[in-house]
Every structure is written in C-alpha cells, then in structure tokens.
Amino acid sequence: MARTGRRRGNVDTKRQIVDVARAQFAELGYDGVSLRGIARAAGVDPALVHHYFDGKSGLFADVMQLPVDPALALPIVLDGELDQLGERLLRFFIGLWESPETGPRMRAAFRTALSSEESSRRLGDFVAREIMTRLAARLDSDRPQLRATLTGSQLIGLAVGRYLVQVDPLTQASVEELVTATAPTLQRYLTGPLPS
Template sequence: MSTTDEPKAGKRRGRRPAGEDTRTALLDAARAVFSENGYDGATVRAIAARAGVDAAMVNHWFGGKDSLFAQAVLELPFDPQMVVDTLLEGEVDTLGERIVRRFVTVWDSTSGGVFPALVRSLASHDKAAIGLRDFLIKNILDKIVAQIKTDQPQLRATLCASQLIGIGMARYVARFEPLGSADTETVVAAVAPTLQRYLTGDIGSISSN
C-alpha cells in the first residue's frame, strides 16, 4: 500500500500529537461533553474520545477532570469589563433591554456556549455554582448596579441574575418552546420590562431578623 494513501472513512487516524492542538481539542470536547452531561456525567474517557486522543492526555495537559472543567467551562469567554462598559452606554431606562439583548445574542451565537455545562453541573460541583455566580453577578451585574446608584444593589443584582439564568435554562438547557426558538427581539420585549424593574423600579425590601 502506498504511504500516501488516506485512512479509510470511519477509521480513527490514531492519537493526535501531544501538542497545543491536542490541548485545544480537549477543551472543545470538554465543553461539549460537560454541556451534554454535566460534571458528574462527563468522564475523562468520553472527553478524550470526543477529542480523538488518548485519555492520558487529559492528565498530561490539565492534571485531571477538575482542572479541565475549570479551564473549559469556568473561564469567561469574553472580557466582562468590556461588556459592562458597553451595557452602560445609553439611557438607564433602557438598560434592561440592552442586558437581555446582549445575553441572548452572546449565547445564541454559540448555541448556549458553556451555559448548559454550568447549569447541568450545579448540583454536583461547587465550582459550577461559584462560576455561574461570578459570571453573572460579580463580574457584570454588581458592577452595573453600582454605576446606576440605586438602593439595595445586591438584591437588584441577584434578582436580575435569577431572570437571566431562568431564560438560559429554558432556552439552552430545557429548550422549552416557544421560548427556545423565539427570536431575540421577542425575548427582549417580553423580559426586559421585568429586568428593568429589578434594576430601577420598586422591589420592596428584605427585612433582616
């Protein structure tokens, strides 16, 4: 057989070389498998198989599943300060619209991105809950609410987070219809008024005992 013959269709070409392409392949595969199965349901073997590499490469590049999860799922896929700065451009009265539109647009572009992986891992991995909280509240919503200088900023930020997480779960994880396939502006029109009230409207108060 000629040394230039291509591998037959359907057959694996063997392990990838242990280079940077292997690391990238593992990260991509991990995001997919964690999104489908959550942290507990995702195995090193399944991730390696999806990437087309030997399972030993997970330990070689990441030291294990926990570190791979942190790098594939918990690291933000964008600069949060840039997002905050962009969202704060414009009138405060339309801030809710901009937040919902940005949230849906960003995650629609990647079919939910790492959001399903975070949600499906909440019950089994403490870092998933921390990552989701940091992603929405600490890195974005806390900073936005601080800039508009309203009362009860922490309560307002967490209320906004609850609304966005609910949209994300229904749209990207459970895929409830018709919300799952609704166009961006339909979602904005339906959800933005609630988010705007959380940001600047009357939300009552939480009494401490």
C-alpha cells in the same frame, strides 16, 4: 519572560498557567485565588500571567471556556441610558447564546458549572464579583446588589428554559418576542419600585 528555561513555546506556558489556575480555582474558589499565587505555582513571572490574560476574570473565563470575559464586555453594555439598561443587558445576553460562535461554548460552560455543587459555587463567586458588583455599581437606586441579582435570575432562567432545557414555546419565540416580554421585568428590577 519565563523564569525557567524548560518551557519552550508560548502555547505550552499559557496552557501550564491555565492548568494551574484550574486547579487553584477548584481548590480555593474564585475569591481565594490570586494571579501572583498562580504564577508562583506555575513557576512563571507574574508579569507573564498578565501578559497572557486580562486579569483574574479573563483567566477564569479561559479556564471555564466562557466565550467572553465579562470584565471586558460588561462596561460596554453598562454604558448608555439607565432606563434602557434592561433591554441592553437582555440583547447582549441573548446574543451570546444565539450566536453560532459563542452559543455552544455558553451551553457547555453552564452545563459543566451547574453539574456539581463545587463548580456551581465557583461560578457564583465569579458572577457575584465580576458581573453583579459592576451591574450594581451602575445603578443609583436602593438595594443595588439585590436588584442586580434579581436581574441575573431572570436572565439565567431564560437561558435555562430556552437553551438548556428547551421548553416550547420559549424555544420557538423570536428574540424580539422575548425582549418585548421580559425587558420590562429586567427594567423594573434595575430601576423600578422594589417594595420592601
């Protein structure tokens, strides 16, 4: 499918796309990038980018070495009863950090993203577009976007405290203790009263 005859293997072409995407995300930010523009800069057919990656979200996840593409994973978590959504989000999120397969990549990706202002903003745009918007769309209360980001703030704070900065007893607590203590917070942000 590649238009140029120079690249021989799929691995090379895929890596070429990722390299171009990394540069474009860095230069233009998440919202400023299009798959068509990446394909053009990489000298490949746009269909090839779609063939290798599940959309812009999947490509960004690959560039950031995120272990999951939220565009694929989140709909599964969002499906189900709204009054248990806080706990489902929490268990899914903690699972990503606890798992021996995905945990190290979560830590590495967040350390890298948080280390500079520019990469933090890029992660923020991605989170807003691909996670917060989907989460907000699932809610049927007032101020869904604020609710989604408040939920995100408690989730990322748990990750920073337990997995990055590692402050005891947050690190020593069992997953069940964490769920018991913080799921009510998430559920209140998602569906509870939000005084204005």
